[in-house]
Amino acid sequence: MLHGYGASLAEGALMTLVLALASLGIALALGLLGALAKLSRSRLLRGLAQSYTTTIRAVPDLVLMLLVFFGGQALINEIALRLGHQDYIDINPFAAGVATIGFIFGAYLTETFRGAFMAVPPGQREAAQAFGMGAWRVFSRIVAPQMLRHALPALANNWLVLLKSTAIVSVIGLTDLMHRAGLAAGATREPFLFYGTAALVYLAFTSVSELGFARLSRRLAIGVKGSRL
Incomplete structure (x- = not known):
């Protein structure tokens, strides 16, 4: 049915999934750091976090991808040449894709986590500190579980958008699902079949x-007043 391209598409789908998960890891880390910076007392940190989220959310994903891959590659080679390195340096498309998508969605998750932090009643943190709990124990046992429950709907939405955004990585040569679907469509002249298959994946x-x-949401809602299991 797929003219022998089934295995190739399966490999591309796996590459896409790994790319999305790796990008999510970076986005989560940047989102947490960005949220903490926005909620800090430091004007400098708040300004940097605000500049990050404003800039990233204003620039199209494709532009950032091309800027990081091609612009970053030119910049790295220019710096290397000035330092006496004569060989051309290639940026790995997978690394560029992960870094770019993670950086983009870190800006969105910054706002998600900031709102989730603010949704946790401050009195609970103060009560935990009054009982002698350290900052890490307050965060891990009091703040984080409640924050995750508040952040989960927006986090799920961002993950779905991130997953679909991996399709743009094919423009920089990564052999992901869309890249392999494009090769198969070009070779067989059946674009509807292969792009339709990619859409189904x-x-x-x-x-x-x-x-x-949905299952995680139900689990986190256990014991919460007014929740529906």
Whole structure:
């Protein structure tokens, strides 16, 4: 049915999933750091975090991807040449894709986590500190579980958008699902078949993700007043 390209598409789908998960890891780390910076007392940190979120959310994802891959590659080679390194340095498309997508969605998750932090009643943190709990124990036992419950709907939405945004990485040569679908479509002259297959794969990924987030939401809602299990 797929003219022998089934295995190739499966490998591309796996590459896409790994890319999305690695990007999510970076986005989560940047989101937490950005949220803490926005909530800090330091005017400098708040300004840097605000500049980060404002700039990233204003520039199209594709522009950032091309800027990081091609512009970053030119910049790295220019610096290397000035330092006496004569060989040309290639940026790995996977690394560039992960870094760019993680950096982009870190800005969105900054706002998600900031709102979730603010939704946790400050009196609970103060009570925990009054009982002698350290900053890490207050965060891990009091703040983080409640913050995750508040952040989960927006986090799920951002994950779904991030997953679909991995399609743009094909423009920099990464052999992901869309890249392999494009090669197969060009070789067989059946674009509807292969791009349709790619669409179904993305639909499967997002459907499974939605089920997983729904189950996690029900689990986090256990014991919360007014929750529906």
